[in-house]
Amino acid sequence: MKITDAKESSCDTLIAAMRILARDIHSEDGVANAAIAEAAERLERLQSALIKQGDTKTMNEQLELTFDIRLPEPSKTRSIGESFEMFHELNPSVYRNLVLLCRQLAGRGRRKIGMKMVFEVLRWNYMLATDDPNSEYRLNNNYTSRYARLIGQQEPDLAGLFETRGLKTQ
Secondary structure, eight states, X not given: OOGXXXXXXXXXXXXXXXXXXXXHOOOXXXXXXXXXXXXXXXXXXXXXXXXXXXXXXXXHHHOOOOSOOOOOOOXXXXXXXXXXXXHHHHOHHHHHHHHHHHHHXXXXXXXXXXXXXXXXXXXXXXXXXXXXXXXOOOOOGGGHHHHHHHHHHXXXXXXXXXXXXXXXXX
């Protein structure tokens, strides 16, 4: 395999790796650490600027369509909230993909977005990316309101994008 045939790492992966390198590399004067840390910051700012502008090509290239969605063990005693927390912890790429898709629409001026629609778009992109007709991309529709709330709380630029009602269960 040639180097050009290898799949490129996502920007998030590169940023995380550069931050680890900046922390762990031992240079006498600290210049290497500072340069790598600054490169990570610049890459993150550039990525954010492109996302806020709604750069569709950037969005589609950055979707992390992980083919191995990990599901929590089934439980009749676990609440939806507890199941969501477990799923979210096992599958961080789902959150990142939802945020990217939401920013794509927000960058085009949309002021309200339905999370169920975003779930379906993510499912659609996954199906386009796999050659396995039997593959299932399992996103529980019970989690749509949880992701809408979480994104609204953790992503200031997306706050207010979703209409949410009170939760029936915790």
